[in-house]
Amino acid sequence: MENNNVITPPDSIGTRVEQPVKYTAKDFSSGLEVRWCPGCGDYSILAQVQRTAPEINVPKENMVWVSGIGCSSRFPYYMDTFGFHGIHGRAAAIASGVKIANPKLSVWVATGDGDLLSIGGNHFIHACRRNMDLKIMLFNNRIYGLTKGQYSPTSEKGKKTKSSPHGSIDFPFKPVSVALASGATFVARSMDRDPKHLQAMMARAAEHKGTAMIEIYQNCNIFNDGAFLHLTEKELKDENVVYLEHGKPLLYGHNKNKGIRLNGLTPELVDLSKGEFSVSDLWVHDEHDINPARAFILSQFIEMEHFPTPLGIFSQIQKSTYDADVEEQIAEVQKTKGIGNLKKLLYSGNTWKIE
Amino acid sequence: MAKDVEIQILDDVTVRFAGDSGDGMQLTGAQFTNTTALAGNDLSTLPDYPAEIRAPAGTLYGVSGFQLHFSSSDIQTPGDSPDVLIAMNPAALKVNLKDLKPDATIIVNTSAFDSKNLRLAEYAVNPLDDDTLNGYNVIQVPLTDLTMKSLEELRLSNKEKERCKNFFALGLMFWLYNREVDATIEWIESKFKKDAVLVQANKNALYAGYYYGENTEIFSTRYHVEPAKLPAGTYRNIQGNEATALGLLTASLRAGIPLFLGSYPITPASEILHELSRHKDFGVKIFQAEDEIGAICAAIGASFAGSLGLTTTSGPGLSLKTEAIGLALMTELPLVIVDVQRGGPSTGLPTKTEQADLLQAMYARNGESPVVVLSANSPADCFFMAIEACRIAIKFMVPVILLTDGYIANGSEPLRLPEIDELPEIPVNFRTDPEGFYPYTRDENLARPWAIPGTKGLEHRIGGLEKKNIQGGISYDTDNHELMIHLRQEKVNKVAFDIPDLAVDGDSEGDLLVLGWGSTYGAIREAITHLRKKGYKVSQAHFQYLNPMPKNTGEVLSKFKNILVPELNLGQCATLLRNQFLIPVIQFNKVQGLPFKVIELENKIIEILGVPNGK
Numbered sequence: 014m015e016n017n018n019v020i021t022p023p024d025s026i027g028t029r030v031e032q033p034v035k036y037t038a039k040d041f042s043s044g045l046e047v048r049w050c051p052g053c054g055d056y057s058i059l060a061q062v063q064r065t066a067p068e069i070n071v072p073k074e075n076m077v078w079v080s081g082i083g084c085s086s087r088f089p090y091y092m093d094t095f096g097f098h099g100i101h102g103r104a105a106a107i108a109s110g111v112k113i114a115n116p117k118l119s120v121w122v123a124t125g126d127g128d129l130l131s132i133g134g135n136h137f138i139h140a141c142r143r144n145m146d147l148k149i150m151l152f153n154n155r156i157y158g159l160t161k162g163q164y165s166p167t168s169e170k171g172k173k174t175k176s177s178p179h180g181s182i183d184f185p186f187k188p189v190s191v192a193l194a195s196g197a198t199f200v201a202r203s204m205d206r207d208p209k210h211l212q213a214m215m216a217r218a219a220e221h222k223g224t225a226m227i228e229i230y231q232n233c234n235i236f237n238d239g240a241f242l243h244l245t246e247k248e249l250k251d252e253n254v255v256y257l258e259h260g261k262p263l264l265y266g267h268n269k270n271k272g273i274r275l276n277g278l279t280p281e282l283v284d285l286s287k288g289e290f291s292v293s294d295l296w297v298h299d300e301h302d303i304n305p306a307r308a309f310i311l312s313q314f315i316e317m318e319h320f321p322t323p324l325g326i327f328s329q330i331q332k333s334t335y336d337a338d339v340e341e342q343i344a345e346v347q348k349t350k351g352i353g354n355l356k357k358l359l360y361s362g363n364t365w366k367i368e
Numbered sequence: 369m370a371k372d373v374e375i376q377i378l379d380d381v382t383v384r385f386a387g388d389s390g391d392g393m394q395l396t397g398a399q400f401t402n403t404t405a406l407a408g409n410d411l412s413t414l415p416d417y418p419a420e421i422r423a424p425a426g427t428l429y430g431v432s433g434f435q436l437h438f439s440s441s442d443i444q445t446p447g448d449s450p451d452v453l454i455a456m457n458p459a460a461l462k463v464n465l466k467d468l469k470p471d472a473t474i475i476v477n478t479s480a481f482d483s484k485n486l487r488l489a490e491y492a493v494n495p496l497d498d499d500t501l502n503g504y505n506v507i508q509v510p511l512t513d514l515t516m517k518s519l520e521e522l523r524l525s526n527k528e529k530e531r532c533k534n535f536f537a538l539g540l541m542f543w544l545y546n547r548e549v550d551a552t553i554e555w556i557e558s559k560f561k562k563d564a565v566l567v568q569a570n571k572n573a574l575y576a577g578y579y580y581g582e583n584t585e586i587f588s589t590r591y592h593v594e595p596a597k598l599p600a601g602t603y604r605n606i607q608g609n610e611a612t613a614l615g616l617l618t619a620s621l622r623a624g625i626p627l628f629l630g631s632y633p634i635t636p637a638s639e640i641l642h643e644l645s646r647h648k649d650f651g652v653k654i655f656q657a658e659d660e661i662g663a664i665c666a667a668i669g670a671s672f673a674g675s676l677g678l679t680t681t682s683g684p685g686l687s688l689k690t691e692a693i694g695l696a697l698m699t700e701l702p703l704v705i706v707d708v709q710r711g712g713p714s715t716g717l718p719t720k721t722e723q724a725d726l727l728q729a730m731y732a733r734n735g736e737s738p739v740v741v742l743s744a745n746s747p748a749d750c751f752f753m754a755i756e757a758c759r760i761a762i763k764f765m766v767p768v769i770l771l772t773d774g775y776i777a778n779g780s781e782p783l784r785l786p787e788i789d790e791l792p793e794i795p796v797n798f799r800t801d802p803e804g805f806y807p808y809t810r811d812e813n814l815a816r817p818w819a820i821p822g823t824k825g826l827e828h829r830i831g832g833l834e835k836k837n838i839q840g841g842i843s844y845d846t847d848n849h850e851l852m853i854h855l856r857q858e859k860v861n862k863v864a865f866d867i868p869d870l871a872v873d874g875d876s877e878g879d880l881l882v883l884g885w886g887s888t889y890g891a892i893r894e895a896i897t898h899l900r901k902k903g904y905k906v907s908q909a910h911f912q913y914l915n916p917m918p919k920n921t922g923e924v925l926s927k928f929k930n931i932l933v934p935e936l937n938l939g940q941c942a943t944l945l946r947n948q949f950l951i952p953v954i955q956f957n958k959v960q961g962l963p964f965k966v967i968e969l970e971n972k973i974i975e976i977l978g979v980p981n982g983k
């Protein structure tokens with residue numbers, strides 16, 4: 014049989030006609046014994062993902078988890094979905110190939126601060142730039158765990174570790190800033206110790222079409238214990254965290270008496286109890302603002318003295334995705350040129366016959 | 369009134385067009401090639417261009433050349449030394465003079481021999497005025513001036529007019545070799561269809577050149593090369609990179625799975641990316657990645673998801689892909705990596721050819737990491753070996769590296785077009801049955817099942833960590849590790865039973881076997897053909913499969929007193945042969961960024977054999 018027509022992905026595979034079954038969290042557990050250190054923040058992240066997965070309405074055979082190397086990158090082994098544990102830094106590139114090859118798949122990346130932002134930085138920024146429809150969960154513990162405790166690209170300057178006994182002299186990356194600047198269309202931050210919030214962020218990322226990056230502050234209790242204590246401990250949290258909610262003012266503090274207002278391009282902390290400013294003076298968060306400037310200012314708070322750390326969705330905008338554009342371009346070409354014919358192609362151009 | 373011209377019949381001609389890289393020499397050569405192919409000659413071409421895109425005009429390092437060898441019989445190389453040189457300026461003359469046959473014809477564009485160009489070419493005295501060109505048949509034609517004159521009437525700038533001079537040269541060559549101009553006229557009309565004046569200008573220049581030959585007294589002889597007696601069939605002239613691209617596309621259609629190419633531009637491999645990018649009508653997916661690593665990793669991801677994952681590169685890119693190739697072999701996914709070798713190490717000589725990536729392809733990975741390594745013999749052979757690479761990758765679930773090189777990637781020759789059903793079948797069986805599924809069970813070829821995302825009940829995890837045999841989970845068990853190392857090796861070994869035996873051309877035993885691999889095929893073939901006519905007895909065998917080698921290789925080698933291994937490196941294949949078969953081999957190496965000349969090989973063979981040893 015002459016096999017010279019166009020090929021589409023095998024249709025019996027990758028599409029599912031029946032209604033998705035109702036899953037439970039347990040359906041997403043591979044049953045493999047989880048091997049993170051006891052007390053590691055990764056456990057909570059895994060639990061929140063398994064709890065949220067049933068809600069996102071994807072048949073689990075259509076879900077793919079891809080990772081690189083590091084503690085967080087063991088993640089795919091624990092999910093009863095398709096999984097690919099790649100090599101250091103390359104998860105975004107591998108995942109891009111999976112997604113382009115079969116856009117019907119829901120493709121997730123589990124990665125860490127070293128994996129995504131150091132060795133894998135290039136693949137990360139370019140996945141964002143292309144708006145590849147990937148959900149990237151960045152487990153940021155601000156340390157290298159698997160290699161036993163060196164400073165990472167998100168470690169604070171001056172951090173003393175095995176490879177920086179006199180303090181690191183690197184300035185850290187702000188992952189949210191990097192993602193925004195690179196063109197990611199969904200950028201959020203959450204925490205391992207805030208299960209409800211993390212579940213909500215994941216559900217929103219799942220709904221989003223395009224590159225979604227969630228930075229998850231994750232405690233490494235072995236090599237960087239307490240890095241996020243000021244954000245997680247009950248007594249400190251209210252004073253140090255501002256939750257970003259669409260259409261709501263930036264309000265925080267024990268008694269919701271603190272706020273942030275925008276003076277031109279300069280954010281200012283204001284104390285509402287003093288009577289000088291009221292809630293109506295505050296910066297109202299617009300997660301769909303197509304101008305990334307304000308989201309970018311928010312992403313700088315973590316390095317600004319006395320400013321609270323924003324958690325929530327910094328930005329969500331709509332743009333066409335790379336994988337969909339690939340399909341569209343092929344369809345377009347096939348419409349104008351017709352579907353390719355191998356014999357015609359091989360015999361095209363100047364040919365001659367020898368009898 | 370036409371003058372009296374003698375028509376001389378020739379068997380074989382080598383011409384070289386040379387000029388500034390902006391003079392359109394590649395285009396002129398391609399047009400002459402095309403017309404020569406349509407006239408039914410066998411042919412072989414070799415472009416030679418500088419690494420700089422537009423090197424300063426008139427300089428020695430800015431010279432771009434295109435060589436074409438055509439014949440009424442079967443030929444295999446672009447020719448050692450040109451019979452004819454078209455030199456568009458002094459630099460082109462200087463750079464190419466040393467390569468010419470002693471009595472070669474040189475057509476010089478005298479318009480370009482002004483003091484500035486002579487100085488740029490570092491000629492103290494005009495070589496047309498001293499005895500530099502003694503012994504050559506020098507034909508002086510003011511090409512540029514004549515071109516300008518033929519375009520006087522047209523509303524074009526002088527610069528635009530001057531740029532048509534390559535068509536004047538082409539027209540003259542068409543007259544000299546008794547060729548039709550029609551195909552080029554057609555090409556001009558379609559190429560410049562948006563600009564009627566340019567169509568006119570290039571046509572005028574072409575005809576002006578043609579009639580210059582016809583009407584002036586300078587030329588008293590025209591040449592004719594009869595069509596070659598090639599096997600019956602339909603032919604097209606094809607460059608190696610184009611052939612590789614079409615082979616890859618053909619393989620995906622034969623396999624019935626979509627083609628996914630992850631690639632990053634690199635000389636001299638980019639044309640494969642360009643060619644495949646033109647064929648979206650076949651549903652191919654092209655991912656121009658952010659870097660070489662991204663390119664291969666995306667291809668691996670696509671293979672995991674059920675596409676034919678491909679990546680194309682050259683030596684420095686292959687270095688970057690090293691770790692990812694290890695991942696593909698550990699996850700046992702089909703993947704084809706095309707390495708169009710160039711001069712190395714490091715950035716090396718990007719536009720020159722070399723065969724020095726063989727050991728890199730074989731070994732440059734951490735751990736025990738066998739992959740299948742193939743090579744292509746010639747531009748047309750790239751088509752067939754690309755299909756073969758895909759076939760093996762899919763059948764054995766293994767990465768395959770296909771080695772071509774700059775010489776055959778840019779060179780061209782006629783490809784006899786196959787009927788589609790003559791091409792190998794490439795069956796693909798995605799696993800769909802969850803019953804008894806484990807990711808690392810194996811079939812009779814030791815291939816594991818290809819179970820792609822989207823298949824209900826087959827959810828599983830793979831990765832670069834050592835796998836537990838059959839079950840596929842992570843395993844740190846030491847005995848299991850050793851078992852898996854052996855299984856992966858054995859799988860690659862098994863490929864030897866799925867490929868043709870090593871064929872010997874000539875006697876299957878004797879004094880000398882010349883054993884090459886890859887692009888040296890043509891030069892070795894021609895050298896041996898010449899020597900046999902002179903009474904030498906010498907046999908030839910040529911590898912297209914380097915890992916594993918064909919299963920009869922040891923037996924073939926054992927039948928010869930001497931084995932000569934010519935390579936464009938310092939002896940990489942020779943190293944493999946000594947290592948596997950514990951036999952002495954004679955090396956013949958050249959690492960100048962250039963292919964072997966036929967004469968170099970002839971001399972080496974004579975040195976080994978001494979006097980003619982045939983009956």
Ligand code: SF4
Pocket residue numbers: 048049050052053054055084154158159232233234235236
């Ligand atoms: S080293 Fe740190 S990040 Fe890694 S598993 Fe242990 S606690 Fe978690």
